[in-house]
Amino acid sequence: MDLQLDGRVCLVTGASTGIGRGIACVLAREGAHVAVTARRADLLESLADDIVASGGQRPLIVPADLTAEHCPREVAERVLAAYGQVDVLVNNAGSSRPMAVDAPDSEWDEAMLLNFTSVRRLTTALLPGMRDRRWGRIVNITGNMEPRSVNGATAAKAAVHLWAKGLASELAPEGITVNCIPPGRIESEQILNRLHPDEKARAAFIKANIPIGYFGKPEDIGNLVAFLASPLAGYITGNVIPVDGGMHHFAH
Secondary structure, eight states: OOOTTTOOOOEEOOOOOOOHHHHHHHHHTTTOOEEEEEEEEHHHHHHHHHHHHHHOOOOOEEEEOOTTTTTHHHHHHHHHHHHOSSSSEEEEEOOOOOOTTTHHHHHHHHHIIIIIHHHHHHHHHHHHHHHTOOOEEEEEEOSSSSSSOOBBHHHHHHHHHHHHHHHHHHGGGGGGEEEEEOSSSBHHHHIIIIIIIHHHHHHHHHHHHOOTOBOOHHHHHHHHHHHSGGGGTOOOOOBBBBBBBBBSSSSO
């Protein structure tokens, strides 16, 4: 299937490793002009080399810390200066924030800043161009909405879901879609090194929780992102679509 992404400009945040890296690779494979941002410039350079080695166009690299107040607008300006527009924004940057029940405000503020506020700021910076062209795609990589413990990122991602649904309703008449993807257990730095570092425990978790029988690959998220980013998905907006091998136990 031709996803009609040739020449589309796509910005992927949190692209240095894992899901973001997989998304960038899939979009580049589909012929998009890709810009990537994350804190670790060396990993972005490695990603760019891999994309070129696979036959894709070298992505624009924008090292940045999106939690800095003015950084989202600066990232938007750099990509717009290079390409003239951004057609697709993939808000992937974020990280789990387990915390105590009585965690201080500073921990909550940091979790919300990373996982919600920076997403909103970058989206807001890029929306004027999308609205002028009456075309755009915003895809937010979010998280599990059935928590078993207190996690600041989970609360922030829940905020993303409801913000995105409201945004989708407002922007739909202008040809802009907004959707969210909560990943299940995807082979990434965070999952393999922090959440499930023990191989035996990992196998037990898979057996108990994931009907499909294995952890997903970053490209499994990337494939859905590429479809939602395409003109073919123009009638899909305001949705939360899990990619989790059947792990979810609830209705969105």
